[in-house]
Amino acid sequence: MNFLIPCLIISSILFAGCHHNLEINDDLVERRMNSVFLNKDQNEVDLNALTDFSWEKAYIFPPYTTSEYMTEKLGFKWNNATGIDYRDDINLIVFVKDKKVVKYIELPRKYGDFASGDIENGITPENSIVTVEIFD
Template sequence: MKRRRYASAVAALLIVAPVVVSLLHYGFTRVDDAYESPFRRSLAEAASGGDVLDMATVAPFDWDRMYMFPPYTTRDQMEDTVGTKWTPPVGYVGYLIHRSEFGRHVLNDDSVHKLVFVHGDDVVLDITLDRTVDFASSRGMVLRDEARYTLERMEDGRVVARNTP
Protein backbone atom coordinates (compact mmCIF):
# COMPACT_ATOMS: atom_id res chain seq x y z
CA MET A 1 0.00 0.00 0.00
CA LYS A 2 2.83 2.42 0.84
CA ARG A 3 4.50 1.57 -2.45
CA ARG A 4 1.35 2.40 -4.35
CA ARG A 5 1.05 5.80 -2.61
CA TYR A 6 4.72 6.49 -3.20
CA ALA A 7 4.40 5.57 -6.88
CA SER A 8 1.30 7.75 -7.22
CA ALA A 9 3.09 10.68 -5.57
CA VAL A 10 6.11 10.29 -7.86
CA ALA A 11 3.87 10.00 -10.94
CA ALA A 12 1.95 13.14 -9.93
CA LEU A 13 5.21 15.01 -9.37
CA LEU A 14 6.53 13.93 -12.76
CA ILE A 15 3.37 15.25 -14.39
CA VAL A 16 3.02 18.48 -12.41
CA ALA A 17 6.69 19.58 -12.29
CA PRO A 18 7.11 20.20 -16.06
CA VAL A 19 3.84 22.16 -16.15
CA VAL A 20 4.94 24.33 -13.21
CA VAL A 21 8.36 24.94 -14.80
CA SER A 22 6.69 25.78 -18.11
CA LEU A 23 4.26 28.22 -16.44
CA LEU A 24 7.14 29.91 -14.62
CA HIS A 25 9.14 30.26 -17.85
CA TYR A 26 6.08 31.69 -19.58
CA GLY A 27 5.63 34.22 -16.79
CA PHE A 28 9.26 35.33 -16.87
CA THR A 29 9.55 35.60 -20.67
CA ARG A 30 6.12 36.98 -21.59
CA VAL A 31 6.09 40.43 -23.16
CA ASP A 32 3.20 42.65 -22.11
CA ASP A 33 1.11 44.00 -25.00
CA ALA A 34 0.30 47.35 -23.35
CA TYR A 35 2.33 49.29 -25.94
CA GLU A 36 1.07 47.48 -29.05
CA SER A 37 -2.16 49.37 -29.83
CA PRO A 38 -0.76 52.84 -29.05
CA PHE A 39 2.31 52.03 -31.15
CA ARG A 40 0.23 50.90 -34.14
CA ARG A 41 -1.88 54.06 -33.98
CA SER A 42 1.13 56.31 -33.60
CA LEU A 43 3.00 54.59 -36.45
CA ALA A 44 0.02 54.89 -38.81
CA GLU A 45 -0.36 58.56 -37.91
CA ALA A 46 3.34 59.32 -38.39
CA ALA A 47 3.52 57.40 -41.68
CA SER A 48 0.54 59.22 -43.15
CA GLY A 49 1.60 62.66 -42.00
CA GLY A 50 5.07 63.64 -43.00
CA ASP A 51 8.33 62.73 -44.66
CA VAL A 52 10.28 61.97 -41.48
CA LEU A 53 9.56 59.46 -38.74
CA ASP A 54 11.30 59.67 -35.36
CA MET A 55 10.82 56.29 -33.69
CA ALA A 56 11.47 57.76 -30.23
CA THR A 57 8.34 59.87 -30.74
CA VAL A 58 6.29 57.05 -32.27
CA ALA A 59 7.36 54.69 -29.45
CA PRO A 60 7.51 56.99 -26.38
CA PHE A 61 7.89 54.14 -23.86
CA ASP A 62 11.31 53.20 -22.41
CA TRP A 63 13.56 51.39 -24.89
CA ASP A 64 17.27 51.52 -25.75
CA ARG A 65 17.43 49.70 -29.06
CA MET A 66 15.17 48.39 -31.75
CA TYR A 67 15.66 45.37 -33.97
CA MET A 68 14.05 44.90 -37.37
CA PHE A 69 13.66 41.32 -38.52
CA PRO A 70 12.81 40.69 -42.18
CA PRO A 71 10.50 37.96 -43.49
CA TYR A 72 11.62 34.36 -42.93
CA THR A 73 13.73 35.13 -39.85
CA THR A 74 13.27 32.28 -37.38
CA ARG A 75 12.49 32.68 -33.70
CA ASP A 76 15.90 31.21 -32.83
CA GLN A 77 17.70 33.72 -35.08
CA MET A 78 15.82 36.60 -33.46
CA GLU A 79 16.61 35.41 -29.93
CA ASP A 80 20.28 34.92 -30.83
CA THR A 81 20.46 38.43 -32.30
CA VAL A 82 18.72 40.13 -29.36
CA GLY A 83 20.55 37.97 -26.81
CA THR A 84 17.52 36.92 -24.79
CA LYS A 85 14.46 34.69 -25.03
CA TRP A 86 10.99 36.17 -24.91
CA THR A 87 7.42 35.20 -25.59
CA PRO A 88 5.14 37.54 -27.51
CA PRO A 89 1.78 38.32 -25.90
CA VAL A 90 -0.03 35.20 -27.12
CA GLY A 91 -1.33 33.55 -23.92
CA TYR A 92 -0.10 30.30 -22.42
CA VAL A 93 -1.34 28.03 -25.22
CA GLY A 94 0.28 30.41 -27.72
CA TYR A 95 3.47 30.19 -25.65
CA LEU A 96 3.44 26.40 -25.93
CA ILE A 97 3.03 26.68 -29.71
CA HIS A 98 5.65 29.47 -29.89
CA ARG A 99 8.19 27.26 -28.10
CA SER A 100 7.39 24.23 -30.28
CA GLU A 101 8.62 23.49 -33.78
CA PHE A 102 5.39 25.01 -35.11
CA GLY A 103 6.33 28.40 -33.65
CA ARG A 104 9.86 28.43 -35.01
CA HIS A 105 8.95 30.26 -38.23
CA VAL A 106 6.96 33.26 -37.06
CA LEU A 107 7.65 35.41 -40.14
CA ASN A 108 6.87 32.88 -42.83
CA ASP A 109 5.47 35.40 -45.33
CA ASP A 110 6.96 38.15 -47.53
CA SER A 111 4.26 40.60 -46.44
CA VAL A 112 5.35 40.88 -42.77
CA HIS A 113 8.35 41.88 -40.73
CA LYS A 114 8.94 42.30 -37.01
CA LEU A 115 10.13 45.13 -34.79
CA VAL A 116 11.45 44.24 -31.35
CA PHE A 117 12.09 47.00 -28.80
CA VAL A 118 14.48 46.28 -25.93
CA HIS A 119 15.10 48.17 -22.70
CA GLY A 120 18.17 46.92 -20.86
CA ASP A 121 17.91 43.14 -21.17
CA ASP A 122 14.12 43.03 -21.49
CA VAL A 123 11.99 42.95 -24.60
CA VAL A 124 9.27 45.56 -24.06
CA LEU A 125 7.49 45.32 -27.41
CA ASP A 126 7.43 42.53 -29.99
CA ILE A 127 5.27 43.55 -32.91
CA THR A 128 4.71 41.93 -36.28
CA LEU A 129 3.75 44.46 -38.92
CA ASP A 130 2.58 44.19 -42.47
CA ARG A 131 4.92 46.01 -44.79
CA THR A 132 2.65 48.95 -45.59
CA VAL A 133 5.26 50.83 -43.57
CA ASP A 134 8.38 48.96 -44.61
CA PHE A 135 11.44 49.04 -42.33
CA ALA A 136 13.32 46.38 -44.35
CA SER A 137 16.15 48.78 -45.16
CA SER A 138 16.80 49.04 -41.41
CA ARG A 139 17.97 45.47 -40.87
CA GLY A 140 19.62 44.76 -37.59
CA MET A 141 19.82 46.86 -34.46
CA VAL A 142 19.14 50.59 -34.25
CA LEU A 143 19.81 52.64 -31.13
CA ARG A 144 17.00 54.89 -29.90
CA ASP A 145 19.03 58.04 -30.65
CA GLU A 146 19.59 56.88 -34.23
CA ALA A 147 16.04 55.69 -34.98
CA ARG A 148 15.06 58.38 -37.45
CA TYR A 149 13.63 57.51 -40.83
CA THR A 150 13.00 59.28 -44.09
CA LEU A 151 9.69 58.13 -45.52
CA GLU A 152 9.33 57.42 -49.21
CA ARG A 153 5.86 56.79 -50.58
CA MET A 154 5.71 54.14 -53.29
CA GLU A 155 3.17 53.89 -56.12
CA ASP A 156 1.78 50.65 -54.67
CA GLY A 157 0.77 52.46 -51.46
CA ARG A 158 3.65 51.26 -49.30
CA VAL A 159 5.73 53.66 -47.28
CA VAL A 160 9.43 52.77 -47.23
CA ALA A 161 11.24 53.94 -44.09
CA ARG A 162 14.97 54.50 -44.65
CA ASN A 163 17.17 54.96 -41.58
CA THR A 164 18.82 58.41 -41.50
CA PRO A 165 20.65 58.73 -38.15
Protein backbone atom coordinates in the same frame (compact mmCIF):
# COMPACT_ATOMS: atom_id res chain seq x y z
CA MET B 1 6.22 11.40 -9.90
CA ASN B 2 2.61 12.59 -9.78
CA PHE B 3 3.84 15.83 -8.25
CA LEU B 4 6.33 16.44 -11.08
CA ILE B 5 3.80 16.63 -13.91
CA PRO B 6 1.65 19.43 -12.40
CA CYS B 7 4.83 21.35 -11.55
CA LEU B 8 6.04 21.10 -15.15
CA ILE B 9 2.67 22.24 -16.47
CA ILE B 10 2.53 25.22 -14.09
CA SER B 11 6.14 26.15 -14.92
CA SER B 12 5.37 26.05 -18.64
CA ILE B 13 2.34 28.29 -18.20
CA LEU B 14 4.30 30.77 -16.09
CA PHE B 15 7.17 30.82 -18.59
CA ALA B 16 4.78 31.39 -21.48
CA GLY B 17 3.06 34.17 -19.55
CA CYS B 18 6.37 35.87 -18.78
CA HIS B 19 7.46 35.66 -22.40
CA HIS B 20 4.31 37.33 -23.65
CA ASN B 21 4.84 40.21 -21.23
CA LEU B 22 7.66 41.30 -23.50
CA GLU B 23 5.31 41.96 -26.37
CA ILE B 24 4.12 45.52 -26.82
CA ASN B 25 0.54 45.19 -27.89
CA ASP B 26 -1.20 48.40 -27.03
CA ASP B 27 -3.07 51.28 -28.54
CA LEU B 28 -0.09 53.66 -28.46
CA VAL B 29 1.77 51.78 -31.19
CA GLU B 30 -1.39 51.32 -33.25
CA ARG B 31 -2.30 55.01 -33.02
CA ARG B 32 1.19 56.25 -33.86
CA MET B 33 1.58 53.88 -36.79
CA ASN B 34 -1.91 54.72 -38.07
CA SER B 35 -0.96 58.40 -38.16
CA VAL B 36 2.04 57.55 -40.36
CA PHE B 37 -0.01 55.18 -42.49
CA LEU B 38 -2.76 57.74 -43.08
CA ASN B 39 -0.33 60.55 -43.89
CA LYS B 40 1.24 59.49 -47.21
CA ASP B 41 3.61 62.49 -47.06
CA GLN B 42 5.22 61.18 -43.88
CA ASN B 43 7.35 58.06 -44.16
CA GLU B 44 9.42 58.26 -40.98
CA VAL B 45 8.73 56.78 -37.56
CA ASP B 46 10.51 57.72 -34.34
CA LEU B 47 10.88 54.50 -32.34
CA ASN B 48 11.19 56.59 -29.15
CA ALA B 49 7.61 57.75 -29.75
CA LEU B 50 6.47 54.11 -29.74
CA THR B 51 8.06 53.31 -26.39
CA ASP B 52 7.67 54.29 -22.77
CA PHE B 53 10.54 52.19 -21.39
CA SER B 54 14.33 52.28 -21.43
CA TRP B 55 16.23 50.57 -24.24
CA GLU B 56 19.76 50.69 -25.65
CA LYS B 57 19.27 49.32 -29.14
CA ALA B 58 16.41 48.27 -31.39
CA TYR B 59 16.54 45.81 -34.26
CA ILE B 60 13.98 45.46 -37.01
CA PHE B 61 13.60 42.01 -38.52
CA PRO B 62 11.62 41.58 -41.75
CA PRO B 63 9.43 38.59 -42.61
CA TYR B 64 11.14 35.21 -42.82
CA THR B 65 14.08 36.25 -40.63
CA THR B 66 15.83 33.16 -39.31
CA SER B 67 16.74 32.58 -35.66
CA GLU B 68 20.40 32.37 -36.69
CA TYR B 69 20.31 35.81 -38.29
CA MET B 70 18.56 37.26 -35.23
CA THR B 71 21.23 35.75 -32.96
CA GLU B 72 23.96 37.26 -35.15
CA LYS B 73 22.41 40.74 -35.08
CA LEU B 74 21.36 40.73 -31.42
CA GLY B 75 24.67 39.29 -30.26
CA PHE B 76 22.90 36.68 -28.14
CA LYS B 77 20.35 33.92 -28.56
CA TRP B 78 16.73 34.94 -28.00
CA ASN B 79 14.10 32.22 -27.94
CA ASN B 80 11.31 34.21 -29.51
CA ALA B 81 7.89 32.72 -30.05
CA THR B 82 6.80 35.06 -32.83
CA GLY B 83 7.35 32.60 -35.66
CA ILE B 84 8.86 35.40 -37.78
CA ASP B 85 10.90 32.85 -39.73
CA TYR B 86 7.64 31.51 -41.22
CA ARG B 87 5.58 34.69 -41.36
CA ASP B 88 5.17 37.29 -44.08
CA ASP B 89 2.57 39.45 -42.32
CA ILE B 90 4.74 41.25 -39.76
CA ASN B 91 7.98 43.09 -39.17
CA LEU B 92 9.46 42.41 -35.76
CA ILE B 93 10.96 45.28 -33.77
CA VAL B 94 13.08 44.03 -30.87
CA PHE B 95 14.26 46.39 -28.11
CA VAL B 96 17.38 45.38 -26.19
CA LYS B 97 18.95 46.54 -22.95
CA ASP B 98 21.86 44.93 -21.09
CA LYS B 99 22.05 42.16 -23.70
CA LYS B 100 18.45 41.12 -23.04
CA VAL B 101 15.24 41.65 -24.96
CA VAL B 102 13.13 44.07 -22.92
CA LYS B 103 10.20 44.40 -25.34
CA TYR B 104 9.20 43.64 -28.90
CA ILE B 105 6.53 44.73 -31.35
CA GLU B 106 4.94 42.52 -33.99
CA LEU B 107 4.16 45.30 -36.46
CA PRO B 108 1.71 44.34 -39.22
CA ARG B 109 3.03 44.93 -42.73
CA LYS B 110 -0.06 46.95 -43.57
CA TYR B 111 2.08 49.84 -42.33
CA GLY B 112 4.78 49.05 -44.87
CA ASP B 113 8.33 47.80 -44.59
CA PHE B 114 11.41 49.45 -43.17
CA ALA B 115 14.24 50.71 -45.36
CA SER B 116 17.21 48.39 -44.84
CA GLY B 117 19.77 51.20 -44.65
CA ASP B 118 18.24 52.43 -41.41
CA ILE B 119 18.23 49.09 -39.67
CA GLU B 120 21.32 47.09 -40.60
CA ASN B 121 23.33 47.73 -37.42
CA GLY B 122 20.57 48.44 -34.95
CA ILE B 123 18.94 51.66 -33.89
CA THR B 124 19.79 53.68 -30.80
CA PRO B 125 17.47 55.95 -28.80
CA GLU B 126 19.61 58.90 -29.91
CA ASN B 127 19.15 57.99 -33.57
CA SER B 128 15.70 56.42 -33.49
CA ILE B 129 14.03 57.68 -36.66
CA VAL B 130 13.50 54.98 -39.28
CA THR B 131 12.10 55.17 -42.79
CA VAL B 132 8.99 53.22 -43.67
CA GLU B 133 8.32 52.22 -47.25
CA ILE B 134 4.56 52.56 -47.40
CA PHE B 135 2.63 50.39 -49.84
CA ASP B 136 0.14 51.98 -52.21
